[in-house]
Amino acid sequence: TQLLEQSPQFLSIQEGENLTVYCNSSSVFSSLQWYRQEPGEGPVLLVTVVTGGEVKKLKRLTFQFGDARKDSSLHITAAQPGDTGLYLCAGLGGSNFGNEKLTFGTGTRLTIIP
């Protein structure tokens, strides 16, 4: 059972457009991470957010952790073809899970059309 729901599941947009991916759960997490995964490769960590309400920026990517530490969002500005990939959120230390485990979200497959 997936307990971290991401939306949308699939997203295909034109180069230069903006987009937001959401990650929602009923559980509180001590921290939340975002990964990007290319086909046939392992996930690569993009960012970790720890504090409720925290906002982190990584070039054109903006990550926000919800005030209650149950949800997060990833916003990409002026998307580029290189942003194409599977984006995964993952919560650590959820109230319903063991503290050591990362629980991955359902994933958002993003395609940027040149």
Added chain:
Amino acid sequence: GAVVSQHPSRVICKSGTSVKIECRSLDFQATTMFWYRQFPKQSLMLMATSNEGSKATYEQGVEKDKFLINHASLTLSTLTVTSAHPEDSSFYICSAREGTGGKTQYFGPGTRLLVL
């Protein structure tokens, strides 16, 4: 950054045979390693957590006798898929966490298993 390797990167085997996948932390000591499975177009699902020198902890629904995990050293964990069947075909990914109390998991590149 920390590097985790997996070997082999892909393997094809016949139904009924066993396959061993290695996960190594190359530049740090990993007291804890995690094994995930990822089916096509799906997310990563945790299979088990292994701590160096002790038995692995398996997630609900994962057969410990089918997926044997050994974590005999601080830099190596192995996953053996015993008596593999076509439904075991998947992408297996390991991750490793440093033993100093850090919470960052470093992921390997994954192993693609195809059982014929």
